[in-house]
Amino acid sequence: MSAAAAGCSDDSADGDGGSTGSLEKITYLTSFGTFGRDSYAYVALDKGYFKDAGFDVTVNPGKGSGENIKSIVSGQAQFTPIDLTGGLLAAGGKDKTTGFTAVAAIQQRTMAAIIALEGNGINAPKDLEGKTLTDQPGSVVRTLFPTYAKLANVDPNKVTFRNGQAQELIGLLASGRTQGIGQFVVGKPTVETVAKPKKAVVLPYSDVLQDLYGNVLITSTKYATDNPEKVKKFTEALLKGLADSIENPEEAGKITQKYVQTAKPEGVAAELALMGPYVKSAAAGIPVGALDAERVARSIAILQGSGQIEPGLKPEQVINFDLTPKA
Known part of the structure; x- marks a missing residue:
């Protein structure tokens, strides 16, 4: 079953009389499909992290980095994870795709x-x-x-x-x-x-590619420029869901099945267990979600050295370091 309707938020009033009427509606796309590796979005939704941050979030299945970038740039969605290398290739390749920016890391190493x-x-x-x-x-x-x-x-x-x-x-x-x-x-x-x-x-x-990040959270350049505090709040909510998923994969599996009927909780948990080391850096003290400009620059150099992107791309063209958790 598609998770197209997975993000329908609880419209019932809270104890303080509040409701989703005052929340900003956000469309979030998973990185691809509804696999366990994307379950942290459902966890953030189910635990009310998005709602607490001021958002009424709908989670839809994504179609991979290239299509997800198009959805962000066109305004069809406001947030999605893409592979950072895919983003660098899009921004620094022949097409020179613009209009999107990364605001947090999901995985500290490419998967x-x-x-x-x-x-x-x-x-x-x-x-x-x-x-x-x-x-x-x-x-x-x-x-x-x-x-x-x-x-x-x-x-x-x-x-x-x-x-x-x-x-x-x-x-x-x-x-x-x-x-x-x-x-x-x-x-x-x-x-x-x-x-x-x-x-x-x-x-x-x-x-062999130890400097490459995995997925990063992106939004449109315009949304990040116009709403920096909202971006920070959304990112914090999503990363709370990510941290919870890595700490308790079994719970994340059960939550995911609420929103994706075909999901198998044990399969979700198995993916998250494997993903854990990629989310938490082996280097001490680096918080979940952090992005380091020097590492990104080295990634760009690797891709330029292999002829996959043209010279001149800077990390700041793809990442808004003012909005990312600090490495």
């Missing part, structure tokens, strides 16, 4: 990965040569692959990519119709559930 199954002959990055992988056109995993391959000592010209829609990738892998797929590391439990009894082999991009 992009190639996932294969035991027995497919893929156990290390070099094994990808001569293999056929499947991924959605324009996905961050696929777009970033040339950079990953270069740093992992893989010849990208020896790896074949076929097109597949995101929702069919795991099925293609499980049925043996492809040798590997583009996926996030948190997809491992779902892959193993579908491909049972086979085990998944995960090649995380973060093994």
Whole structure:
């Protein structure tokens, strides 16, 4: 079932007589679909964090970084997570997409990965040569692959990519119709559930791309400029939901099932358990949500060095550091 109506807020009056009539209506898009990795938005909604911050939030399923950016720039949605690398590629690539800005990190490291199954002959990055992988056109995993391959000592010209829609990738892998797929590391439990009894082999991009952030929360440049305090309040509410989800994955799984009938609480919890280390930085003292300009600059340099973005892009063109939690 689609979660299109998942964000319908409680319109009943609070104990103080207040109601959603005074709340600002916000459309929030998940990063993609209704997977467990996005459950923190439902947690923030269910626990009233958005409402307490002054927002009546509707949570709709997103369609990936590229489409989500379009929705933000066009005003169809006000907030969404995208992969920061996808945002850098959009802003610094040929199209020079503008009109969006990042205001918080969701994951401190990229969760992009190639996932294969035991027995497919893929156990290390070099094994990808001569293999056929499947991924959605324009996905961050696929777009970033040339950079990953270069740093992992893989010849990208020896790896074949076929097109597949995101929702069919795991099925293609499980049925043996492809040798590997583009996926996030948190997809491992779902892959193993579908491909049972086979085990998944995960090649995380973060093994060689340690400076790259994962998802970041974005809004439109105009909304951030016009409503800086509202952006801070929304971000704080969402990050509270994120922190709660990482601390108590089982609770987040049960909450998510209230809004997404097809969600399996144990599957949500398994994804969140894997996502935890990516949300909380190994470096002591860095708060959830923080973004560091120097790290982003290094990420830009990596992408420029591999020829994926043109020279000249600055971190401030993609991130509003005045609004982000401080690293």
